[in-house]
Amino acid sequence: YFGSIIILIGFVFFLFDEMFRNQKKQAALLEQNRKAELNFLQAQMNPHFLFNSLNNIYSLAYDKHPQTAPAILKLSDMMRYVTYQRSDTVSLGKEMEYVRSLIDIEQLRHDHKLQTDISISPGAAEVLITPLTLVPLVENVLKHGDLSDESNPVIIQASVSDKKLTIAVSNKISTTKINAEGGVGLKNLQRRLQLIYKPGEYHFTSMQKENKFYATLIIPA
Numbered sequence: 001y002f003g004s005i006i007i008l009i010g011f012v013f014f015l016f017d018e019m020f021r022n023q024k025k026q027a028a029l030l031e032q033n034r035k036a037e038l039n040f041l042q043a044q045m046n047p048h049f050l051f052n053s054l055n056n057i058y059s060l061a062y063d064k065h066p067q068t069a070p071a072i073l074k075l076s077d078m079m080r081y082v083t084y085q086r087s088d089t090v091s092l093g094k095e096m097e098y099v100r101s102l103i104d105i106e107q108l109r110h111d112h113k114l115q116t117d118i119s120i121s122p123g124a125a126e127v128l129i130t131p132l133t134l135v136p137l138v139e140n141v142l143k144h145g146d147l148s149d150e151s152n153p154v155i156i157q158a159s160v161s162d163k164k165l166t167i168a169v170s171n172k173i174s175t176t177k178i179n180a181e182g183g184v185g186l187k188n189l190q191r192r193l194q195l196i197y198k199p200g201e202y203h204f205t206s207m208q209k210e211n212k213f214y215a216t217l218i219i220p221a
Helices: 002-062 068-084 092-107 135-144 184-196
Strands: 116-120 154-161 164-172 203-209 212-220
Touching: 002 068, 002 092, 002 135, 068 092, 092 116, 092 135, 135 154, 135 164, 135 184, 135 212, 184 203, 184 212
Parallel strands: 116 154
Antiparallel strands: 154 164, 164 212, 203 212
16 A cells, blocks of 8 residues: 555656656757757858859949949858858947948949948947847848938948837838848748747837838847
8 A cells, every 4th residue: 555655656756757757848949959050051141142242243243343342241241250260149330231231332333422321329339139139120221222312321230228229221112123022031030030039028010101211120128
C-alpha cells in the first residue's frame, strides 16, 4: 500500500518533468523558427536593394557618367553593411549612413536635386534598432515618390519621447509611377516587426492621403 503511494507520487513527478521538458523544446523550436524567418526576410531584402542600386549605376555607366566609379565604391560600402551586419541591433545613426548613401546613388540618376528634409535627433541616432528597419521606408519613397518638388520635399524625421522611438516618413507621390501604396518592402518590414516585438510594443501605419504618402513607425527606444 505505502509502496504504491510512493510509485504514484513518483509517476506524477515524472509526468510533470516530461511536460516541462516538452514545453522547453517547443519554445526553443519556436525561437529557432522565428530567427530563421527573420534571417530569410532580411536576406530577401538585400537583393532588392542591390538590384535597384545596380540599375542606377548601369544608367550612369551607359551614359559614361564620371560619377560611375564613386557610385560603385559607395555601393560596395552599402553591401558591406547589409552583408556583414551580423549583430541583432545597430544604431539608427549607423543605419542613416546607409540611407544617405542610398539617396546619393539615386541622386546620380537625376539632373535635378533630390528634395529631402532629414531630421534625426541626437537621442534618436543613438537608439538601437534591428538592421534594415528604416531602409524599406526610404526605398519605398525612392521607388514611388516625387523628389523633384522643392515645396514638397521628402521628410524623414526621428525622435525619442517617453522611451519610444518615432520614425516618420512622408513624400509626394509621383504621377509617373504606379503602385504608390507600397510593395514588398513595406510588407516585409511589417512581418519582421511582428516577429521582433510583442503585440502592443510597436505601432506601424502607412497611408495615402490625396497626393501624399505617410508612414509612421513607433518602437521601444
